[in-house]
Amino acid sequence: MRLRLDSLFGRLFGVLLLAIVLAHLLAFAWFFHYDQPPPPGPPGMDQQGDGPPRFGPPSNRRPRPWFGGPVVPLTFQFVCLIIAAWYGAKLLTRPIQRLSDAAERLSENLDSPPLEENGPREARQAAHTFNLMQQRIREQVQQRSRMLGAVSHDLRTPLSRLKLRLEQIDDVKLQGQMRQDLDDMIGMLDATLTYLHEQRTSEALQWMDVQALAESLSENAQDQGSDVQVSGTCAPLQVQPMALRSCLNNLIDNALRYAGHALITLQDQKHLLLIRVIDHGPGIAADKREAVFEPFFRLEGSRNRNSGGVGLGMTIAREATERLGGQLSLEETPGGGLTAVISLPRP
Template sequence: MRLRLDTLFGRLFGVLLLAIVLAHLLAFAWFFYYGPPPPPGPPPEFSRQGEGPPRFNPPPQHTPRPWFGGPVVPLTFQFVCLIVAAWYGAKLLTRPIQRLSDAAERLSENLDSPPLEETGPREARQAAHTFNLMQQRIREQVQQRSRMLGAVSHDLRTPLSRLKLRLEQIDDIKLQGQMRQDLNDMIGMLDATLTYLHEQRTSEALQWMDVQALVESLSENAQDQGADVQASGGCAPLQVQPMALRSCINNLMDNALRYAGHALIALEDKRDQVVIRVIDHGPGIAADKREAVFEPFYRLEGSRNRNSGGVGLGMTIAREAAERLGGQLSLEETPGGGLTAVIRLPRT
């Protein structure tokens, strides 16, 4: 296997090999310079010269080694070298992953974010190149869908408008009314579908917003149109996507007005989140059906059907808007009967 230094494996292997070689070279040089401790000398000797008294010959004297001449210093240096190499190797491994993660987060917020730089080891360059290709293809698909939506909107609205004009030529009043109702349903479904697809491709930047003022404004606008909508509670400003939050609350409020004839929007400010409740006392939804209503075009039988308005996209749009805000949308039973939609938005 040929070792390539432009790969992540080659760089990591080279760093660790260099650290090990340097640590061992220092250890060898250190022990060579100070050498092993001297062997013990011969035992003391007594000698006689002539008839004089015996003379003591002391062993040769050796200069003692300094305290740092032992294995402590080279072993410590080896330990430090390996720690530094392991730290640098971990940085080499995690840096490309962190760059890819940051780019993916930017892409989730904005499809037009700048492409990822194709630099670094070969594996990192390959991952960055693949990521940039994916971003380009996603952008092309979104643009293609936008063009398709424009074409669908134009091509369907035109014949529907002509049909509405030709209805006036029908003498049968009953048949005319039925056909007008069917055309209105088709136009409503077309508008709801286009709105849903538009909401999916919309990308907004986060900004600070007075949620309490938004809720009060929506309530007052509904009251001006003769709807029974009340607002209560309060909260501090929150960092949100304004259009997404407005769309979420609007759809929940319209849902409550459609099926109950009234709505109460209650705010609750907590330390780590803001809770928005849209409360009604209408027919409610059975517990086993509450998740199903978030599916596109899903409609319940009975009071919550097409005859009472809607095409089954309002709750879908509301949940997806809440998720784009990093929050959650769930449905609960209102005490005393009815439905409560609960939006939980985190404080970041």
């Protein structure tokens, strides 16, 4: 492996090597200073210069300080290695943390600023690759949106002409069936474009009065003759306003479509806000409750296309909840029906 000083490996190797060399140099200097014999005296004399030479263990060593012995050099070695290990760990984890933060920002907003391409060579390469990936994802999303927008626009013209030509059909039953099919196609186009718009929409977090939002949605529905009630209270929460509104709108529409009424309950907890949208309609079997979150999935029976849905409302609601950092689940309403539970964390 070629050693480059601007690489992560080169910097980490250099830090550890420097720490080891400094620690050993201090150890050598320590023992050299305190273990050297003093200059020799007259022959046959001891250190005090009188008396016969002494035998036994050598006593002509320079006295060590009270904290002598190997304690000081070993302690210095230990400290040097700890500092080197700490700095090496910082070198290793800093690029990973930067990539993790950038990936989290990218998951929330495709237009987030790119990573700065600095630091060790491996970190620069990873940042450059990440920025290229972000640019390609953004271009693919924009291209897909343009393509679907063009397809939607081009399809609307022949569909509108078909609806006009239906008036020339004398068979009233056939005319109604064909009109229903055309309305379904137009509805699917609109729902698909709405779903794609929800996916690419990014908002900043804002403090919002969730209780006021729920009451506003209830009043709007009541003005249109629908039965939507609200109960419970909650404190303001930091959310993406359009995402939360989209989620609640789809859940309320789902309840009204299949049950004809909806009840929104708010339950404020210390670290969590629970929003429930309750209906007493036909409900959903337990083994199908996760499947309804798949795009264009429709249940047989009462919850199908004839009820007016195209299978995207629950998908949009769950993805909006996940953008808020929460969870959306479905439960059986006591007494029959379906309860959608939104769990939103409080910071």
